[in-house]
Amino acid sequence: MAHSPRGRAVSARRVFAVTTALALVAVGVAGCGVGAQSSAEILGGKSVPSGLLQAKRPTSTTVPGRLGVAVTVYLEGPGRRLVAVTRNVAWPATVAAALNQLADGPTAAEAARGLVSPASALGPFGVGAKRGAIVTVNLPVAFEDLAGQDQTVVAGQVVFTVTAFPAVRGVHFVVGGQPSQVPSDRGSLSSGPATRQDYSQGAG
Numbered sequence: 001m002a003h004s005p006r007g008r009a010v011s012a013r014r015v016f017a018v019t020t021a022l023a024l025v026a027v028g029v030a031g032c033g034v035g036a037q038s039s040a041e042i043l044g045g046k047s048v049p050s051g052l053l054q055a056k057r058p059t060s061t062t063v064p065g066r067l068g069v070a071v072t073v074y075l076e077g078p079g080r081r082l083v084a085v086t087r088n089v090a091w092p093a094t095v096a097a098a099l100n101q102l103a104d105g106p107t108a109a110e111a112a113r114g115l116v117s118p119a120s121a122l123g124p125f126g127v128g129a130k131r132g133a134i135v136t137v138n139l140p141v142a143f144e145d146l147a148g149q150d151q152t153v154v155a156g157q158v159v160f161t162v163t164a165f166p167a168v169r170g171v172h173f174v175v176g177g178q179p180s181q182v183p184s185d186r187g188s189l190s191s192g193p194a195t196r197q198d199y200s201q202g203a204g
Contacts, residue, residue: 068089068090068091069088069089069090069092070087070088071087071088071089071093072084072087073085073087073098073164074160075110075116076117076153077113078114081202082157082203084160084164085106087101089101095165098161099123099127099137099161099162100124102117102120102123102157102158103123103124104120118146118157119153119154119157122142122154125137125138125139125158126138128172131172133167133169133170134168135168135170136171136172136173137162137173137174138174138175138176138177139174139175139176139180140176141175144175151183152183153202155183155184155198155199158171159194159198160196160203163195163196169195170193170195171193171194172193172194182194184199185199185200185201186198186201
């Protein structure tokens with residue numbers, strides 16, 4: 001079948017258009033930096049970005065252990081004497097932490113030494129605001145049900161335990177949230193701040 005001159009011209013233009021399009025595609029690919037490669041190429045160390053060559057260390061998530069600090073609490077020994085024992089609490093040591101140790105009562109080793117703690121039957125104790133060198137300690141209402149001697153020992157235990165902190169000089173007692181008088185080791189009652197002097201006769 002013979003083609004007319006006009007048909008041959010149209011075909012030639014189509015071939016030219018397709019060829020031009022392919023050429024433009026090839027130029028565009030080369031401009032994007034993607035070249036044809038027949039096999040894998042091993043890059044030298046200088047050819048690889050330094051960030052990819054340096055191994056990153058894992059981030060540490062280790063939590064430091066809790067530091068312990070010693071506090072002094074006072075238990076009752078033979079002859080109703082106050083005996084100092086040492087306990088460890090989490091740092092920083094607080095009056096509340098020391099009173100919690102007092103409320104726990106004697107350990108097995110301390111009990112074997114004949115130490116007891118009337119205060120442990122009442123704890124835990126509430127700690128109020130500190131005014132100057134005086135700390136407020138709230139005793140449970142059950143404190144009023146103790147015998148007179150036991151009240152004196154408990155008050156002495158609390159006073160000596162709290163004033164073992166250098167910044168504390170005395171204790172203002174409240175019972176069940178109400179200001180209360182507590183007995184000293186001389187048998188007197190005082191509504192003022194109780195100090196070590198009030199229980200010096202029972203100090204070990």
